[in-house]
Amino acid sequence: MPSSTRQLKDRVLEYLDEMTPQLIQISQTIHANPELAFEEYKSMALLADTAEAHGFSVTRGVAGLETAFEAVSVGAPPGNGPTVAFLAEYDALPDLGHACGHNIIGTAATGAALAMLAIRNEIRGTVKLIGTPAEEKGGGKAIMVERGVFDNVDAAMMIHPGSKAMVARGSIASNSLSFEFFGKAAHAAAAPDKGINALDACIQTFVNINALRQHLTPDVRIHGIITHGGDAVNVVPKYARADFSVRAATSDESLDVVEKVIRCAEAGALAAGATVKATHQRHYAHRVPNPILAQLFAANVTEVGETVVQPDPNERKGSSDMGNVSHLIPAIHPYIPIVDPGIGSHTPEFAEAAVGERGDRALIRAAKALAMTAVDLLTQPELIEQAKAEHAKMVNPNARWRQMRFFGED
Numbered sequence: 001m002p003s004s005t006r007q008l009k010d011r012v013l014e015y016l017d018e019m020t021p022q023l024i025q026i027s028q029t030i031h032a033n034p035e036l037a038f039e040e041y042k043s044m045a046l047l048a049d050t051a052e053a054h055g056f057s058v059t060r061g062v063a064g065l066e067t068a069f070e071a072v073s074v075g076a077p078p079g080n081g082p083t084v085a086f087l088a089e090y091d092a093l094p095d096l097g098h099a100c101g102h103n104i105i106g107t108a109a110t111g112a113a114l115a116m117l118a119i120r121n122e123i124r125g126t127v128k129l130i131g132t133p134a135e136e137k138g139g140g141k142a143i144m145v146e147r148g149v150f151d152n153v154d155a156a157m158m159i160h161p162g163s164k165a166m167v168a169r170g171s172i173a174s175n176s177l178s179f180e181f182f183g184k185a186a187h188a189a190a191a192p193d194k195g196i197n198a199l200d201a202c203i204q205t206f207v208n209i210n211a212l213r214q215h216l217t218p219d220v221r222i223h224g225i226i227t228h229g230g231d232a233v234n235v236v237p238k239y240a241r242a243d244f245s246v247r248a249a250t251s252d253e254s255l256d257v258v259e260k261v262i263r264c265a266e267a268g269a270l271a272a273g274a275t276v277k278a279t280h281q282r283h284y285a286h287r288v289p290n291p292i293l294a295q296l297f298a299a300n301v302t303e304v305g306e307t308v309v310q311p312d313p314n315e316r317k318g319s320s321d322m323g324n325v326s327h328l329i330p331a332i333h334p335y336i337p338i339v340d341p342g343i344g345s346h347t348p349e350f351a352e353a354a355v356g357e358r359g360d361r362a363l364i365r366a367a368k369a370l371a372m373t374a375v376d377l378l379t380q381p382e383l384i385e386q387a388k389a390e391h392a393k394m395v396n397p398n399a400r401w402r403q404m405r406f407f408g409e410d
């Protein structure tokens, strides 16, 4: 007779209690060796090797990304079941190290996956641990979505450290744009009339965007930097470059703003007599938390000791490549507290907390809640059908960004 959902959850909890010292060790090792987007070789190796050592079949370098991996375990009872994926992040930030606590994300996902392996003989379905690099910069998941990594996954889950336990918090859409302006060099004092000033085109773009702000909705964020503004003060700059993020509450709204921002750059170039090359580098879709998965996770994370709060609708939000996953399949990106409210991520305090006592405790609770939610889904596949039905109501498969390709086919 198959074990009940409750019995399997108890075994998962017991397993993770036993594994606690090892998981904390992994989290601390990743934290002590911070690696930037797409350079997470050591962190990826540690998580992938751990999964392999425990019995997962591991493929490294999936989707053409050297620091992405996929670990797969198929349940032992015969018959097809659903596929549930835990997503691991493990990239750090320049200067600040693991100030977003991705050492906890990667290790919690790995711990949850290992716990599922411990009950593999009683679980029908497939468990995947998917290593997704470059969340902070580069959009590993956005690339992996585009390259089909999630096509055969029925539900995806991850956890993010924060200052409150929240399960259904969304994120806003974000676009990365770059503008390159091309002018003509000339002596800045002796022959300025012979030059075309690419820097003027670039500065004019910022001015145009500032004029646009009055006519945008309050959720919109446009922020940019000039990454190249000339080479010598006595030479009319022939080349300038600016990078922008353009964000809005939803993907479609953000794409409307992108069009306007591109017009600002074109107008800046026109005014200076320069030309501009606009590149839309990537799109992070707004996140759509699945209500069925969120409900299950909320019950499980409450059981392990967290108090779940509702997200404040007025709270400002960032963006995540998990948004792209959440449009494709039912997904959740809940938060677990490691700091007090008021302390933000991307700060030295947050980096410290990510290996503090509270961070370590959150890591184990997160692994437990993720694993228990997977037990719910794999023992009651009708829950996955419900999650998919809710998902279908919440997303638009024909949304404009879904038709766009940012990373090519290879």
Ligand SMILES: [Zn+2]
Binding pocket: 100, 136, 345, 346
């Ligand atoms: Zn971050």
Ligand SMILES: [Zn+2]
Binding pocket: 100, 101, 102, 135, 160
């Ligand atoms: Zn993060």
